[in-house]
Amino acid sequence: MSPAPDTAVDPARLLDLAMRGARAAGRELLNRYGKVEGLSTKSSATDPVSDADRCSESTLVKLITSERPDDGLLGEEGADRASTSGIRWVIDPLDGTVNYLYELDNFAVSIAAEDEHGALVGVVHNPVTKRTFHAVRGVGASVDGQPLRVNDPVPMNRALLATGFGYDPDIRRQQGAMIARLLPQVRDIRRIGSAALDLCAVASGSVDAYFEEGVKAWDVAAGGLIAQEAGAHLTRTAPIAGQPGILVAGPALFDELVAALVRIRDAG
Structure with a gap:
């Protein structure tokens, strides 16, 4: 983002707003x-969107804009507004639509x-289980008040790996071959x-790692921060067809x- 960051911003207040927004959505x-x-x-016949996605995003946008009208927005279902405060909200109103x-x-x-350095606060809320994962950069990550920590060290032959696949049939074929x-x-x-x-599962130790290509900013902005604050290492990677990915x-x-x-990539 180009605007200078809002040096007066309080991460605790941003986290409170994110928590309230996630639960309302x-x-x-x-x-x-x-x-x-x-x-x-959307992108293919297997990439669905519904009124639930749209109404959830509308709920989030209304709440954020009412309390922080100068902040920017980037949402999966179309929310897009430039920031004049140095803060931008990256929102996925329904991750896991299928x-x-x-x-x-x-x-x-x-x-x-x-902010200008990346994710400052992140919240991931599962409405069914009512578990709310959250993190503040440099402070740590937790779920419902309990600190999170990744599994480490884990030898690769004992690692439980979470993954996902894209919606394009040809890309999915290549991804399946790599995972195989x-x-x-x-x-x-x-x-x-x-x-x-998936990212929160890494943070909590429910899985040991997560790798997927074809992810978007709203898929991983919050969860990526939560995983890193729980001790995970993170890199952007694209071994297949230049699709943006994360490990x-x-x-x-x-x-x-x-x-x-x-x-695997070099072996073709």
Whole structure:
């Protein structure tokens, strides 16, 4: 963002707003759960969006703009406004839309407030479990008041790896081939269906690492901060077709996974 940061901003107040927003948007999602309306698609026939996504984002935008009218916005469902305060909110009103449509319960509201240095606060809220993960840069990460810490050290052959796949059929084929080559080198993989919850799973030690290509800023802004504040290392990576990706793991496992992905990429 080009504007100078708001030096008077209080991260605690940003976190409070993000927490209230995530829970309000979560209530909107639960009110519509099991009775989806306005279903359409975006990037492909397997990339859905519904009125639930749109109404959740509208709830967040109204709350943020009413309390911080000078802040910028970037939302998955179209919210886009330049910042004049140095703070921009990056929001995914429903991360895990397919899970939501199938009533699989693994979906979340993801909100991050960024300054010129990146994510300053992040909140990921699962409305079904009511678990709320959150972090402030340089302060740490927690879930419902309990501190989070990644698993470390974890040898690669004992690592549980979360991953995901894109919506484009050809890209998905390439991603599947890469994971097939990585699978014999790790304990197993998990496909949760929400990038935000995958990142929080790394932070909480429910999985050891997360790797996915094709993610967008709103998918990983909040969860990425939460994972890093829990001790994870994070890098942007794109071994397949230049798709923007992310790799997150505890420090010892991180280096092993980076090396493994490089070997797989270079082997073609």
